[in-house]
Amino acid sequence: MKKVLSFLLVALLVLGASSAFAEEVEIAVVPKALDNAIFLDAKTAAEEKGAELGVKIYWEGSPTSDAAAQVNVIESLIERQVDGILISCNDADALKDVIDRAVDAGIAVGCFDSDSPESKRAFYCGTDNYAIGKLSAEYMMEYLPEGGKVAILTGVLGAPNLEMRITGFKETLAAAGSPIEVLPVQTGEDDVQKSVEVVSQFTAANPDLAGWFFDGGWPYFADPDALPEVKAFMERGGRIVSIDTCEPMMQYVGLGMVDILIGQNYPTMGALGVETLYKIIKGEEVDLGDETNYIDTGYEIVDINNYEEVWAGKAPW
Numbered sequence: 211m212k213k214v215l216s217f218l219l220v221a222l223l224v225l226g227a228s229s230a231f232a233e234e235v236e237i238a239v240v241p242k243a244l245d246n247a248i249f250l251d252a253k254t255a256a257e258e259k260g261a262e263l264g265v266k267i268y269w270e271g272s273p274t275s276d277a278a279a280q281v282n283v284i285e286s287l288i289e290r291q292v293d294g295i296l297i298s299c300n301d302a303d304a305l306k307d308v309i310d311r312a313v314d315a316g317i318a319v320g321c322f323d324s325d326s327p328e329s330k331r332a333f334y335c336g337t338d339n340y341a342i343g344k345l346s347a348e349y350m351m352e353y354l355p356e357g358g359k360v361a362i363l364t365g366v367l368g369a370p371n372l373e374m375r376i377t378g379f380k381e382t383l384a385a386a387g388s389p390i391e392v393l394p395v396q397t398g399e400d401d402v403q404k405s406v407e408v409v410s411q412f413t414a415a416n417p418d419l420a421g422w423f424f425d426g427g428w429p430y431f432a433d434p435d436a437l438p439e440v441k442a443f444m445e446r447g448g449r450i451v452s453i454d455t456c457e458p459m460m461q462y463v464g465l466g467m468v469d470i471l472i473g474q475n476y477p478t479m480g481a482l483g484v485e486t487l488y489k490i491i492k493g494e495e496v497d498l499g500d501e502t503n504y505i506d507t508g509y510e511i512v513d514i515n516n517y518e519e520v521w522a523g524k525a526p527w
Contacts, residue, residue, distance in 0.1 A: 343378025
């Protein structure tokens, strides 16, 4: 009899453990690309929030920023039947159908950093990209009241968040009647080395260039010694406004190689994105922001006056 009871006890324990494992929530966080360092803070925060909630976090994506490859990643996650997907979209339209298929398959989907607003995604957690494009233009007009030629560096053409920043930048200049002339957009393809090359070559080829708007901070992930053209550009009176305030970028403010950084809150995107998906999966009530289900994670401003203080508060990379 004791052997029978022991067997039953072991069986119940095994069954209980199996049930607990089966009920573990699985959320895949999908950045635009695995080679884009901008997402590392979101990754860390998502994994920490997952550990706190008892959620299994998968960090999965395509090697480089490519919408078609990202579609394949989502399709594989649908096949695996994960519970939730948090994605930064390379292309809103290209990702719409596969996001809709994931939702129809019973997977909760949220977007962070870069949205697909026409899809069935539950929410967007991130920056108001038009607003920071507008703010960037306001700073540029302050720096160049007499106007001048300004170039824009972007990542992958068509990325919804980057396009909104460019739109906000251009429309704000136009609405103000600014004499600033915006030159054709240059693309670094979401790649640090490519961005360094594009900025260096374009700056050297345009000696009358007055300003740069980096709608992402790709060049500032490089070593400062890799950007002599940028240093010379600033020394002769050029002005640069750049998005993002990741820890490696802080040094450029002190070196006088950028006027102002407008930082997105990637840790909050990762943590709040995962937490919101978890609540949706569990059927809990969630605050999805405004009527567009937009959860605003805000931004920070860094310049010569506060960069040391902000830098000290960032975890080293």
